[in-house]
Amino acid sequence: MLASAPSEESAVKKLGSKPIVRHWTLLAAAALLPLLLSLIFSYFAARSQLGRHMNSIGESLMNQSEQISDRAQDMLNTLQRFAGQPCESSLIDIQRISNLNAYFRSIGLLQGNQIVCSSAYGSFTGPLNALISPPLFNTQHLTSSISVAGTYGVPHRSAVLYLRRPHGDRGSYAIVEGQYLLDFMQAVGRPRGDVLSLRVGDGYAIRSGWLPPNNNPLWGNSQLTLHSTRYPIALSVESPASEFLRIWQQLLLTFLPLGIILALVFSLMANNWLKRRLSFHDEMRRAIARDEFFVVYQPVYSNKTGEASGAEALMRWQRSNGEWVSPDIFIAAAEAEAMIIPLTRHLLSLIVRDSADWQVPAGFHLGVNVAAEHLQDASFLDDIRQFARHMALHTQQLNITLELTERSLIGDPQTVISKLEELRSEGFRVAIDDFGTGHCTLSYLQTFPLDYLKIDKGFVAAIEQVNGETPVLDTIIQLSHKLALQTVAEGVETPLQFHYLKQRGVTFIQGYLYARPMRSEEMINWLKNPPPFPPEI
Ligand SMILES: Nc1nc2c(ncn2[C@@H]2O[C@@H]3COP(=O)(O)O[C@H]4[C@@H](O)[C@H](n5cnc6c(=O)[nH]c(N)nc65)O[C@@H]4COP(=O)(O)O[C@H]3[C@H]2O)c(=O)[nH]1
Structure with missing residues (x-):
């Protein structure tokens, strides 16, 4: 486990008073x-x-x-x-x-x-x-x-x-x-x-x-x-x-x-809804304590080397009664309930625990999603450095890639830029995730120190014919080439999409076509004996 566990607990406690104020404000608003x-x-x-x-x-x-x-x-x-x-x-x-x-x-x-x-x-x-x-x-x-x-x-x-x-x-x-x-x-x-x-x-x-x-x-x-x-x-x-x-x-x-x-x-109604929300907050805290969260890893294929270049860590939550909660729901709820920082710390500690059994090639990339709130928090640099130190105990020369959403870049750009520059100088890589779905203007790509641009799966899904028209996708690819950013295409599901992207110089491919997200042990076995790739059209 990460040594940050006590501060995780205090962060959870500290955040308790805000929801209560919001609770009463919302109740008063609903009545008035x-x-x-x-x-x-x-x-x-x-x-x-x-x-x-x-x-x-x-x-x-x-x-x-x-x-x-x-x-x-x-x-x-x-x-x-x-x-x-x-x-x-x-x-x-x-x-x-x-x-x-x-x-x-x-x-x-x-x-x-x-x-x-x-x-x-x-x-x-x-x-x-x-x-x-x-x-x-x-x-x-x-x-x-x-x-x-x-x-x-x-x-x-x-x-x-x-x-x-x-x-x-x-x-x-x-x-x-x-x-x-x-x-x-x-x-x-x-x-x-x-x-x-x-x-x-x-x-x-x-x-x-x-x-x-x-x-x-x-x-x-x-x-x-x-x-x-x-x-x-x-x-x-x-x-x-x-x-x-x-x-x-x-x-x-x-x-x-x-x-x-x-x-x-x-x-x-507001009271019931709030109770459910508050209990969701408590439930998440309990789920962390009961170890209901775990991490799956989705391998990423490199068109340069013809093999897996890394994996993205994705969090999963299965309640003790067997019920699954989708990441789209619990990540959004954790962000709304000011729980995302404790949850991310928990994610990092789970990855450290998983990595004890890893034997991955040198330079293997590990993508970790970072929430905007965490990036802007004073604890961010310490949390990431501590995570890297723990990982280095088990896995040498692992390239940690921080995947940021466009929302993370909005706010106080100077502080974000200096944090990212510091981390990059220490060997971390930075990717902009789900590009094209947020509020990011193109100028952000030039302003922020980035290494990878992850093309959102929505744009990949738009590829229906090899020579079909996907002007937005083509522009994003050309733009990242011009800015010397490496491109990762997410959500690649068909050979047609794969070949289309490869033809346009997209370096990394992530999606069900290559590999689904899998548990740590499964990924280790999978990496030892990966299925033949790429497929024929
Ligand atoms: N349709 C389709 N989907 C594919 C394919 N390949 C991968 N995916 C899914 O696409 C999502 C990629 O992650 P993301 O863009 O970072 O999007 C993630 C990320 O924004 C967030 N998330 C997941 N885990 C974490 C986490 O540990 N921390 C944070 N902050 N966010 C997370 O939740 C989002 C959804 O995560 P998932 O449900 O795991 O969904 C994952 C993955 O399972 C494909 O070929 N087709």
Whole structure:
């Protein structure tokens, strides 16, 4: 066993507090998330419900105003028939029409901007603006229709003035009683405390009340503005903040119980998952203690020498109940659970134990996978040197190759470069593993001190015909030649793949075609009597 066993134990212990903090953080997040979501969801549902309500009362007020405007237009049409006639002859008819239409405060005839006949004031003649109270500052606005604060004789009640002047300067006017609109606005607005306001043309805004200001961006007063497509009518609906809060509260009563149930379910699920994860952490520690891990070695063929040039060490885990755990799972879990360093130390100690029986040729390569966390850890150089010292006791002139993934090179490049340079000067070799699958840019290949580039099996699997197109693979091979890196192809399974790679100058071949990963004793026997290789196509 490696002498690092005590520090392995302390590393495992030291890492214990982090998962507990993460455990509670995740549990809190699982419980809070549904509650937060139900708050957010009910907030937007309340906004939308209030929006629908405001739109509906806005539209009914708009309908009402447009209908009133339609009636005013009909009235102006009717009055046009008296245009140009003396007031004395038409006044009785005009008054009769006015009495029959209770909407109108007064109707009458115009000559230019002068009233010449009025249902309310008889044959009184005076400027149209004198009918409006207070009179308009700018009479330019007196074109077709305008809302006003009051009229002559009824100065404190709003009204809407409609005008028609089709034949030169002879026209008619009709004043709609604003109280009808106000009554309607109050009737639709009162139940929920809404305030409605309506403006015709550039006139006075007829309002059904006032809201105390509340500009809180999340739950302040709400406002909706609508414009008529047929008349110059603009109206707005304002809803008090208290109404939004009331709807939100109501919806929360529906969503919150659901949120609480989901929070319970999520936290139970998270708890179970975390327990499983934590127990995985413990399980790995137990598995190390119970010696459930072992190492298999996969020989690598050299196209230069025509024989095995080395082997890659790969870890295996078989639980005491016989169940296998795939390296893809336990390596990823060990990385996530901060267990990869103790596990790698264990791997190194297992290799040392295996190597006691080895008789391998001088210069035999042994590839060992190194995780990014370990490479960046302060203990890395000591661990590797100690491993090499122990190996040297059994096996002379073994070339140890550290296989790094692309992820290992990202982080603090200067420290990684200096560690790798130190190790290379001591005789270790460095390979970049699974090349092309990580986040590595091509410039990394130039920056880092590397000896081998291991082409990922995904690119090898893409070889389907001898002269087929595998542009990425071809580029990787050419690139490694240019950078004077030796290439190792992983996952070579067919003679076709083998010959394709050999033709393109790939030096080392690893894969089931040559040899499967095997136990240490098996590899020793296999090396003594290897099967004939390479195969014919
Ligand atoms: N389909 C196919 N696969 C082939 C062939 N030849 C070899 N392989 C598999 O390809 C993987 C090569 O290892 P890797 O790229 O380093 O990929 C390794 C490595 O990243 C990681 N791993 C395994 N053992 C260790 C270890 O001791 N330490 C660390 N840090 N990682 C390890 O787990 C990965 C998977 O390991 P394995 O399951 O052992 O899978 C191994 C090997 O069994 C082939 O012809 N066809």
